[in-house]
Amino acid sequence: MKKIAVVEDEEMMREELAGMLRKEGYDVLEIRDFQDVATQILAATPDLVLLDINLPETSGFVICREIKQQSAIPVLVLTSRDQLKDELRALELGADEYLTKPYRKERLLARISNVLKRYEGRTNLLEGADFLLDRQTYTLYIHGRSLVLPKNQGRLLEEFLTHGGEIVTKEELSMALWGTTEFIDENALQVNLTRLKKTMAELEMRQQLISVRGVGYKLETLKEADTGKKYE
Numbered sequence: 750m751k752k753i754a755v756v757e758d759e760e761m762m763r764e765e766l767a768g769m770l771r772k773e774g775y776d777v778l779e780i781r782d783f784q785d786v787a788t789q790i791l792a793a794t795p796d797l798v799l800l801d802i803n804l805p806e807t808s809g810f811v812i813c814r815e816i817k818q819q820s821a822i823p824v825l826v827l828t829s830r831d832q833l834k835d836e837l838r839a840l841e842l843g844a845d846e847y848l849t850k851p852y853r854k855e856r857l858l859a860r861i862s863n864v865l866k867r868y869e870g871r872t873n874l875l876e877g878a879d880f881l882l883d884r885q886t887y888t889l890y891i892h893g894r895s896l897v898l899p900k901n902q903g904r905l906l907e908e909f910l911t912h913g914g915e916i917v918t919k920e921e922l923s924m925a926l927w928g929t930t931e932f933i934d935e936n937a938l939q940v941n942l943t944r945l946k947k948t949m950a951e952l953e954m955r956q957q958l959i960s961v962r963g964v965g966y967k968l969e970t971l972k973e974a975d976t977g978k979k980y981e
Contacts, residue, residue, distance in 0.1 A: 750776045754778040755767055755780065756783075769854060786807060797865055813843060818913030826839045827849075873885045875907060877956050880952075880954060887899075892952070892953075902944060905941060916965050917967060946958050957969060
């Protein structure tokens with residue numbers, strides 16, 4: 750049974766959506782506490798998130814970004830905000846669908862079904878800005894093609910993706926590569942990072958590794974004009 754998390758602060762609307770989904774055979778998680786919504790969702794690992802934008806505590810845009818930075822869980826935005834700029838922003842943050850209220854039941858259910866079908870088998874995938882990484886095989890899917898990364902490059906990219914846009918320390922990178930922090934070979938670590946940077950630049954990925962002096966590295970999304978830039 751597929752599980753859908755409903756993030757909607759209007760009680761009547763939430764109950765209506767939950768009831769409809771249960772009648773269709775879905776398991777429903779109703780989010781009622783709107784602090785740390787992304788944390789709740791990531792812990793519950795639903796198959797899809799039905800997300801409103803206008804929420805107390807934190808905007809749905811922020812929640813969408815946090816979910817997509819740390820998982821491949823699909824997000825369907827259902828909101829009363831019908832401005833094109835809002836839709837484009839949601840899609841840029843990784844939303845898979847965008848529907849406005851009031852909604853037609855048949856249309857919403859069809860969109861939910863379509864998104865779930867697209868994500869069949871993606872439980873092992875991590876999402877980047879314009880690519881997917883299979884964390885079991887380190888297969889990278891980007892720009893309509895796929896390739897298998899060398900194991901060390903895959904391990905490093907996985908570590909960066911699971912941290913979202915946060916800084917990853919040298920100790921954490923060492924643990925990802927060698928399973929220890931007792932001895933960090935700076936030269937070996939730099940060689941592996943340089944190889945990953947080169948691969949990402951050659952693939953013209955929208956995200957690149959940025960050094961944070963004295964701390965570690967992080968993934969940063971580049972402007973389109975900067976993609977394809979070569980890194981030393």
